[in-house]
Amino acid sequence: MTRHAKLYQYQLPMDSGVILRAQRLAMREGWVVELRDGGRVGYGEIAPLPEFSTESLSQAGEQAQTLLTQWQAGGSLDLSDTYPSVAFGLSMALLELAGELPAQGNYQVAPLCSGDPDELVEHLSQLPGEPVAKMKVGMYEAVRDGMIANMFIEAVPGIRLRLDANRQWTPLKARQFAKYVSPQHRAGIAFLEEPCRTPAESLAFAEETGIAIAWDETVRDPGFTVKAEPGVAAIVIKPTLVGSVQRCLDLVADAREAGLIPVISSSLESSLGLGQLARLAAWQTPEVVPGLDTMQLFQAQLETPWPDCALPITPLSSLEVVWQQD
Ligand SMILES: O=C(O)CCC(=O)C1=CC=C[C@@H](O)[C@@H]1C(=O)O
Ligand SMILES: [Mg+2]
Structure with missing residues (x-):
């Protein structure tokens, strides 16, 4: 078996003024999936947005674990009936794993x-x-x-x-x-x-x-x-x-x-x-x-630095692995 998946949980502090609709967002929370196959690796983020996503953090995490179990056992992932955040994170990880997401980014944002x-x-x-x-x-x-x-x-x-x-x-x-x-x-x-x-x-x-x-x-x-x-x-x-x-x-x-x-x-x-x-x-x-x-x-970044951003970086290696199977 060459496939191996991990699910990490992250929590990042937000700036004090971030309000989403009716709610202050003090902490951004989500999951990061890591897919390994042979020598290759792909990452994806699953982070339902409070007040916007219909699925909760724990619902997304549970669904991700079920799908990761299937993937690790050699199955292909059917994402047609999954929560949007899970479909996005898993498909991004698969894309990166396949080497199909180009490295070059467009970091020119609309301020x-x-x-x-x-x-x-x-x-x-x-x-x-x-x-x-x-x-x-x-x-x-x-x-x-x-x-x-x-x-x-x-x-x-x-x-x-x-x-x-x-x-x-x-x-x-x-x-x-x-x-x-x-x-x-x-x-x-x-x-x-x-x-x-x-x-x-x-x-x-x-x-x-x-x-x-x-x-x-x-x-x-x-x-x-x-x-x-x-x-x-x-x-x-x-x-x-x-x-x-x-x-x-x-x-x-x-x-x-x-x-x-x-x-x-x-x-x-x-x-x-x-x-x-x-x-x-x-x-x-x-x-x-x-x-x-x-x-x-x-107030913090996660693993990948954003260009010209001075915020401290939390490495994935410091996060809790909440799910993996041998
Ligand atoms: O659209 C952008 O330029 C940035 C993203 C953005 O503004 C938003 C993202 C997610 C939720 C919202 O608070 C907000 C929006 O109002 O669209
Ligand atoms: Mg908007």
Whole structure:
């Protein structure tokens, strides 16, 4: 028997201000799988995101153990009926094991603007290439969001601003936002993710305002299929929430076919999973800036260093192995 699998458990402290929907996330928790076959090794991260994933950490861990038992016994893995986080982590480990995930990553992220607009303007002016930034909206006054977005577009020539409202706005609030972005600045918004509570309201907003939108939550709605729709510019693909690598590649291909931008994005994976997403993005969507600016939300990295990140690194060898079989 040359196959050998291990499952590690990790816990990483987060920055004090990380809020997911209704919950503060003090600690990011997940599993790392290690697959060995002959002299080769592949890793994958299984980390359901609280408030976003439907499966819990322990459900994902139990399912992973069942599948790892099958794999180690020589079986192939059927990931069609597994939790998205498990399908993603296991398929990533298999891909790495097969040597099919290129080493080169796209670490050029869309910087997330949290608070200080002046800081972001300064930061963007130092980055190479077309300036891309991302700003969360929908958390405070829609009018304020509109004014800040307008200010960015005015201050940074050529900016491709990505906004994310996470379905927070009523049609009225979305309209208030748009009112403060002058019509000549609206093209500076590359896309606004999920402005309204329903896809239909978001489509109506795009049509009414000329502001392009993107699907994120909608991609995970049951029965979602990628299609070209007026006003829709992009789909956001968060592999931990979506499923296997193959499912992600299908979404990328469908997006291209429909003329939409496929944006590979993070679900707050550790630096190990995030690094693999950067590699997936460089390989599959080389022309798109991925949405991976989430290392700054952590207080530690896991095994794989993220470029230019000064946070301390927890090695896998220091983690508890929670499952392995002889
Ligand atoms: O999309 C990005 O650029 C980074 C990822 C990101 O913003 C998010 C990831 C996961 C959960 C959310 O809190 C958040 C989002 O609102 O999309
Ligand atoms: Mg979002």
